[in-house]
Amino acid sequence: GAVVSQHPSRVICKSGTSVKIECRSLDFQATTMFWYRQFPKQSLMLMATSNEGSKATYEQGVEKDKFLINHASLTLSTLTVTSAHPEDSSFYICSAMGGQGGTDTQYFGPGTRLTVL
């Protein structure tokens, strides 16, 4: 298995509100998931590593209190963007590690387009 889903695919919210994005591995278990953001015509930027049953590890410069990550089960990780502002508008993509390719292969979800007005 190697299918990863994200929900929602697109969200528009007002400045100051919080948005939750779900990432699910549909046909395999993933102890580790990753969250990335991607700006137009740029590469993927790793935000944090999500580990099932423990706290997420954030990359330098990523505010852990603003981007809350919860990896409650082996098939689900959530990213909550708190008090969103227009500069948080971006394409958020998760990946899940494991599946048919091996324990270190990352399979990506389809992404979530966040627009903050």
Place this chain on the structure above:
Amino acid sequence: GENVEQHPSTLSVQEGDSAVIKCTYSDSASNYFPWYKQELGKGPQLIIDIRSNVGEKKDQRIAVTLNKTAKHFSLHITETQPEDSAVYFCAASIGGTASKLTFGTGTRLQVTL
């Protein structure tokens, strides 16, 4: 930390021709090198990967070569088709559970009729 450079940034080929994208990496400990294809508005899709114990891997029209001594690896697409048009990313990691990927800057491939 690891640094991955990717060239070219854009590549235009005619349908049926071959396309080659090259990447270099800096960390000699890296031993896992995947390639992803990303279509507009979608998440990256794994198309092929290679590990440091092999020098070449092929899957139908796609092949990847790895030169560990020179720290570079390349993606080769033969008999290109319009549906190959996308952005391609190379990446590198040290492998193993929870290992992070370092991505290249991407190559926008355009296959023209």
